[in-house]
Structure formats: structure tokens, C-alpha cells
Amino acid sequence: MKRNVFLKRVSLLGSGTFLIPAGLLSSCTYTAKIRTGLTTNDIPLLDEIGETIIPSTGGTLGAKASNIGAYMILMVADCFKPEDQHIFVDGLNDLDQHCAVKYNRSFLDLKTTQKLELLEQIQLEAIAFGTEQEGIEKLIPHYFDLFKSLTISGYFTSEIGATQARNYLPVPGKFEACIPYQEGGRPWAT
Amino acid sequence: MNSSKDSININTKGAKENTYDAIVIGSGISGGWAAKELCEKGLKTLVLERGRMVEHLKDYPTANMHPWEFQHRGTLPQKITEENPVISRCYAYSEATEHFFVKDKEHPYEQTKPFDWIKGYQVGGKSLMWARWTQRWSDLDFEANGKEGIGVDWPIRYKDIAPWYSYVEKFAGISGNKDGLPQIPDGEFLPPMEMNCLEKHVKEVLAKKYDDRHLVISRTANLTARHHGRGPCQYRSLCNRGCPFGGYFSSNSATLPAAEKTGNYTIRPFSVVHSIIYDEKTQKALGVRVIDTNTKESRAYFAKIIFVNASTMNSTLLLLNSTSSRFPNGFGNDSGELGHNLMDHNYNGGVRGEFEGFMDKYYSGRRPTGTYMPRFRNFGKDKQTSFKRGYAYACGGSRNAGTDLSKTIIGNDLKDNLTALGPWKFSLNGMGECLPYHENKVTLSKNKTDDWDMPLLNIDAEFKENELSMVEDMINSGIDMLEQANFKNIEVIPKNRNFGLNIHEMGTARMGKDPKTSVLNSHNQVWGAKNVFVTDGACMTSSACQNPSLTYMALTARAVDYAVNELKKRNL
Ligand SMILES: Cc1cc2nc3c(=O)[nH]c(=O)nc-3n(C[C@H](O)[C@H](O)[C@H](O)COP(=O)(O)OP(=O)(O)OC[C@H]3O[C@@H](n4cnc5c(N)ncnc54)[C@H](O)[C@@H]3O)c2cc1C
Ligand code: SF4
Numbered sequence: 001m002k003r004n005v006f007l008k009r010v011s012l013l014g015s016g017t018f019l020i021p022a023g024l025l026s027s028c029t030y031t032a033k034i035r036t037g038l039t040t041n042d043i044p045l046l047d048e049i050g051e052t053i054i055p056s057t058g059g060t061l062g063a064k065a066s067n068i069g070a071y072m073i074l075m076v077a078d079c080f081k082p083e084d085q086h087i088f089v090d091g092l093n094d095l096d097q098h099c100a101v102k103y104n105r106s107f108l109d110l111k112t113t114q115k116l117e118l119l120e121q122i123q124l125e126a127i128a129f130g131t132e133q134e135g136i137e138k139l140i141p142h143y144f145d146l147f148k149s150l151t152i153s154g155y156f157t158s159e160i161g162a163t164q165a166r167n168y169l170p171v172p173g174k175f176e177a178c179i180p181y182q183e184g185g186r187p188w189a190t
Numbered sequence: 191m192n193s194s195k196d197s198i199n200i201n202t203k204g205a206k207e208n209t210y211d212a213i214v215i216g217s218g219i220s221g222g223w224a225a226k227e228l229c230e231k232g233l234k235t236l237v238l239e240r241g242r243m244v245e246h247l248k249d250y251p252t253a254n255m256h257p258w259e260f261q262h263r264g265t266l267p268q269k270i271t272e273e274n275p276v277i278s279r280c281y282a283y284s285e286a287t288e289h290f291f292v293k294d295k296e297h298p299y300e301q302t303k304p305f306d307w308i309k310g311y312q313v314g315g316k317s318l319m320w321a322r323w324t325q326r327w328s329d330l331d332f333e334a335n336g337k338e339g340i341g342v343d344w345p346i347r348y349k350d351i352a353p354w355y356s357y358v359e360k361f362a363g364i365s366g367n368k369d370g371l372p373q374i375p376d377g378e379f380l381p382p383m384e385m386n387c388l389e390k391h392v393k394e395v396l397a398k399k400y401d402d403r404h405l406v407i408s409r410t411a412n413l414t415a416r417h418h419g420r421g422p423c424q425y426r427s428l429c430n431r432g433c434p435f436g437g438y439f440s441s442n443s444a445t446l447p448a449a450e451k452t453g454n455y456t457i458r459p460f461s462v463v464h465s466i467i468y469d470e471k472t473q474k475a476l477g478v479r480v481i482d483t484n485t486k487e488s489r490a491y492f493a494k495i496i497f498v499n500a501s502t503m504n505s506t507l508l509l510l511n512s513t514s515s516r517f518p519n520g521f522g523n524d525s526g527e528l529g530h531n532l533m534d535h536n537y538n539g540g541v542r543g544e545f546e547g548f549m550d551k552y553y554s555g556r557r558p559t560g561t562y563m564p565r566f567r568n569f570g571k572d573k574q575t576s577f578k579r580g581y582a583y584a585c586g587g588s589r590n591a592g593t594d595l596s597k598t599i600i601g602n603d604l605k606d607n608l609t610a611l612g613p614w615k616f617s618l619n620g621m622g623e624c625l626p627y628h629e630n631k632v633t634l635s636k637n638k639t640d641d642w643d644m645p646l647l648n649i650d651a652e653f654k655e656n657e658l659s660m661v662e663d664m665i666n667s668g669i670d671m672l673e674q675a676n677f678k679n680i681e682v683i684p685k686n687r688n689f690g691l692n693i694h695e696m697g698t699a700r701m702g703k704d705p706k707t708s709v710l711n712s713h714n715q716v717w718g719a720k721n722v723f724v725t726d727g728a729c730m731t732s733s734a735c736q737n738p739s740l741t742y743m744a745l746t747a748r749a750v751d752y753a754v755n756e757l758k759k760r761n762l
Contacts, residue, residue, distance in 0.1 A: 057605055079268050116601050166609060170254075178553060182550070183610070
């Protein structure tokens, strides 16, 4: 890994860099949480992050209804490498910091448009972070990449995602090699 | 040590109870065929299988599970992948198939150079998880060693095996199209599966731009029609979990039930064959020594004929472990070739690209196979200077949800994007022949044994110059074809697979014409112990570039036919 990239990553994610001096905090100020790990208390926040990435729309439910928060916690705990677990947890802290600094509220208390606006902003950071690493073999993911990829994988493999947002056919019975497709039509779930 | 193995205590009462006409070691693709053929020819046959019982339909616990019913939706927990780096590199190993693969620690081996040994120890072996691609080999393959003076010449030609290909295809059920290509001769096919729009288009374009690039539907052991009471395939493409419709060929769905039907079949799971017992007087094998994996008890079983089908590496391991004063260096190892000439295919060159077009076309159902481009290098008019032999491509066109835009958007836009289709994509994945090098070998570990008192296997093999040059050509030719067909965003698929990971391990007890340079004769019979036959991948004299298992099946059926005839003539 290139050293400068590593340093940037640390400054981006290190929760210390965003800490507001304690004296400035008043009773009505939102204090960002500093987690060292994930608990079920984080499920509502993760559900909202997931729902902002893949919302309920028109006829189909979104990520929250597919219990994306619980899925994310399970996957981070069981299927992530330790370094990615850290990125994920630090990332939630960083998101909280953004909320505190920018809105003085928790993510859960933001309006839908604010949630979207904030995550879009963080997505830009994540894209920039990826661009900085171009040419490096082992990319370090930005925490937003982890939120987003878990939301997508969890949602589309959930019963809601597979059967409502896509077209799930467990036993097709036949193979038709070439059928018409109308733009916007749903893809197969598997 | 050698002499103690010779003088196994044979208690005559036990001997009688434990005596069969034939013993088959292993119940995978080749062992299943040996069992079926021996039983159908009237021989009381004992199949010894080191793994547990897996009964067709009953023991496929994940076969009907929906994606959301898996705790991690198919992904394996980090703890498992960390503890099992080798098996985790196999694409088919997942939360849905985990129970069919051997964990790294359960059967350790030594790697002098990196070798990924992918194993399935259960009744059915790897026939449960295989990808079912079944192209025939041709004389391009059987003649190559002899013509080029590489390794030793195959003792057979296409005409010797062709009727046996037909024989096994008719029972197994192979779907395919008669394409009339000499490098993958046509067989006894069930109706072919269809190619999708993009695949058909690529086929046409390549046929116009080149005279040697033929894209065909892969011949595949999935049943496109009901066949011998099995199938048909329902196009779920979940085969490696076991098929509730019996839609593909496995020992469990096809050969073992056929063997059972004869009344001549006995199977004994949890039985590791430790070694073959050689009888000095008759100069034949007397039987095998078995370790019960539950009790660790050792016992012997006896038979007139022994078929060794433990899969390439395990067959050679147990032959190397079967020493006697006649065969101090391993059973049938007069030539010194036992353990040598290990091959695998080389899958390290692949490319893909995006196609602009057919935006109003899609497909329905999940075809459990792909398209195939047979070998075109060093064939016909083509002559390469940087490598010998050639490669085939496993190809496929598909259309998935979402476009690249999904990487930079969220919210409604993202959801819309991912619930509609993106562009068509097409990939070509090279599958290269590997030459037989004497120094690519397996040997017995000098000081380590496993839980069954067998030495660990030491594997020492690598791809060499010929294989590496071929990879370059796989990539360059692939890019060239995609460009010719107007693909966009063409890229090389990064791959760095270790030797072994292509799960086509072959050689180590090769067939040949001369006992001085080979282990088996033209009927897979061990030189020097004529009632022992080795008919799995260990017998292969070269590796061709086609998937090998259909050839193991045909060689097995052919060898059983020969063995039983010899037995009848009292030659065994
Ligand atoms: C994911 C995957 C995809 C594949 N795709 C293809 C494909 O598309 N086409 C193709 O041709 N091939 C394919 N293969 C390879 C194919 O599965 C093997 O070539 C084939 O199964 C080999 O048959 P076999 O009888 O030699 O061994 P196996 O099927 O492995 O069976 C060997 C059996 O012997 C048992 N055994 C081992 N040692 C002993 C012992 N000492 N005593 C008693 N029993 C023992 C094992 O438990 C096992 O049951 C694939 C394999 C995998 C895993
Ligand atoms: S694709 Fe066919 S053979 Fe494979 S699991 Fe489905 S029905 Fe069975």
C-alpha cells in the first residue's frame, strides 16, 4: 500500500479528528457516538442507512423492510476480515460525526432528503478515496462502499428484494434462450 | 516395514466373509461406473468408500433452499475461509455446498510448490459438485505425445475409445449439438440447450471473420429430456447442491442405483483403503487393507479383480503406499513412473467485454452450462512457435441487473438502476493443456502420516514455459475476437490459479505401451499385477484441453469389459 494513501485513510476515518471540544457541547447538542464494536442498538441506524441507499418506492418495499440492519451486523461479524470490521465500525462513528457537525442531530432524526444528501456527500468522498488508490493492487474500501455493497447484496438476496424488486423463479422448468425485454423490466433474481 | 505388509494376518474365516468377486475403491465418477459395469456383468462387487453415505435426493439438504434461507445468503464466514484457504479458492465452495467438500485440516498434504487439492469424500465423490462439461477427446489428443516425442505415446487411439464414449453417453445422458468438429467428435446426444442471442451473434461473427473459431453449446451431463427414469433438468442451475429432479449425472443419481438394482452390489462407506495386498505366489493382488474411519480398526477384503478409482491423487497415494518385496517402490512401479507426470489444466487466461445491442432481448431460465470454443491452436493450418498443443475457451454471454452508473448513485435512482437490466456481457475463459513433465510429481511424505496411518502426500508441480506462453495467447486471441465482434470495455479477467485448482488432476500412473516407461497397459491394467485396474485420472498419458471426466467414464467401462472377459477366459 502506498504510504500517503494510508495516512489519508487514517485522517479520514480517525474518529479523533472530528471531535468537538467538550466545552462546546450543550444539552441540546447531538453528541456523536463512539463505538468500538456493533450491537443490536445499531440496527435502527443501519436500517436507515440501508433504506436511504435502497428505499421503499411505489409498489416495492425497501432495504429496511428486508431487515438490512440485522443482516449487516451479522455479515460484518461473521464474514468480514478484522480490518474491514474496523473500517465499518469507524465508519458509523464518522457518519455520526458528520451528522453532529452538519445537522446537530442523529442520522435517525434527519429528514429523508437530508439523509440522502449526507450519504451522497459521503459517497463522493468514497469515490475520491477509490480514485486516490488507482493502480494499487489491494484496495482499501471506504466505509461507504461497505454500507452500500452490504445493502445491495442483502436486499436482493432477501425475500422482499428477490420477489418484489426482481423476478424470482425458483424452478424455471425450461430454458428460453431469447425472449423480448422491455426497457425497465425486472431482471431475474438469481 | 515392507515385509510386514506382505505378511498380513489373514484369518480364513474372516477371509471368506470378506471375499467378493470384485472390489472398487472409491464411488466417484469413475468408481460409480466401475461398480455399475461389474455388477451388471454379474460380479459380486464391494465398493469401498472413505466418506459418508450420501443418498440421492435424501441427502441434499440445501437443494431446495431459497437464497434468503441461508444464514449468510451463501457467503462463507471468515472463520471458515481463514481455516480453509485451499478449499475456499474453489468457486463452487459456498454455504450451499460446504458439506460436500473436504476441509483443509481434515486431510492435510505437503506442498513443495503451491497446489490446491480440491476433494470431495463421500459416496458420489466429486460427481455431486462437478460442472458436467463433457467434450470427447480426439486423435489430436491421443496422437500428440507420440508425434511430438513428449512423455510416452498413448497406447490407444480414438477408435479404441469411441464406442465406449457412445456407451457411457447413452447411459449418462449428455446434451449437445452435433457440430461436426473433428477436435471434439460428436457423440450420442440428448437435444442441445440453446445459445442466447448474444452467443449466437458471436458465433456468426466469428464464423465470418475466422475459419477456425467455432462457438458451440458445451456438451453437458444435464438431461434435456427424461432419461432412464431421471430428470429432465428444470433449469435452476443449482446442480452442485444435488438435484431433486435427478437432472444431471452423478454416481448417486445414476450409476450407483443401477449397480444396486442388480443385487450384486455392496457399498461400505467410512472405509479408507490403506493399501493393496500383493500375493507373491500368484503375482496378483489378493485384496485390500481397509481402515474403518469410525473405529480405526483395520481389516482386509479380498477379490479376484480390483478397480482403483479413488481419484488421481488418492489412487496414486494408495499405490505408493502398497509396498511389498516384489514392489518395494509402490504397487506396479517397475518403471519408476508412479507418482510422476502430474498434470492439471491451466485456466489463467480470460477476457470479457460489453456488447452494445440486443437491448430488447433477454432469456428465461438458468441454463446450467455455457458455450465452448474448441481448440484451434496447432490444429489444422495453425502453427504456433511459442507453445505446443492448445486450449479451449469456456464462454458465455449474459445480461445482469444494473449498469456502471450504479457505482455512483443511491436512493430511488439506484433502486431503478438495479431493478432493470444492464448491457450484455461476454467472456472467454481459456482452458489450456498442460504437458506431462516427469518432474511434476507426488511422493510420500518422509515423516508425516494421517489419521489412517497413511503417509501424507507431497505434491511438487508447477506450470512451465509452454503453459505460461499459452496463457498469453489465450488473452491476446480473446481480445482479438472481442474486438472483431465490436465489443466495448474489453478487459482481461485477473486470474492466478494455483496448479490443482482446475480440478482436472491427471497422470501419476500413466498408461503406455511399454512396462519400462508406464504403470498401466492399454486396458488400464497394472503392469506386473494383472488383476488391478486404475481407471481414474491417474491413468492419463496426456491432458488434452477438454474436461476429462467423460474420458474416465469411457476408459472405466472399457476396462471392466476387458477385465471380465479376461476373468471368463481364466486369464486373471
Ligand atoms: C467444482 C468442480 C467442477 C468440475 N467440473 C468438471 C467438468 O465440468 N467436467 C469434468 O470433466 N470434470 C469436472 N470436474 C472434475 C471431476 O469432478 C473429476 O474429474 C471426477 O469427479 C473424478 O472422478 P474420480 O472417480 O476419479 O474421483 P472422485 O469423483 O473424486 O471420487 C473419488 C472417490 O474416492 C474416494 N476415496 C479417495 N481415497 C480413498 C481411499 N483411500 N479409500 C476409499 N475411498 C477413497 C473419495 O472419497 C471419493 O468419493 C469438476 C470438479 C469440481 C470439484
Ligand atoms: S439445473 Fe437442472 S440438473 Fe441442475 S439442479 Fe437444476 S434441475 Fe437439477
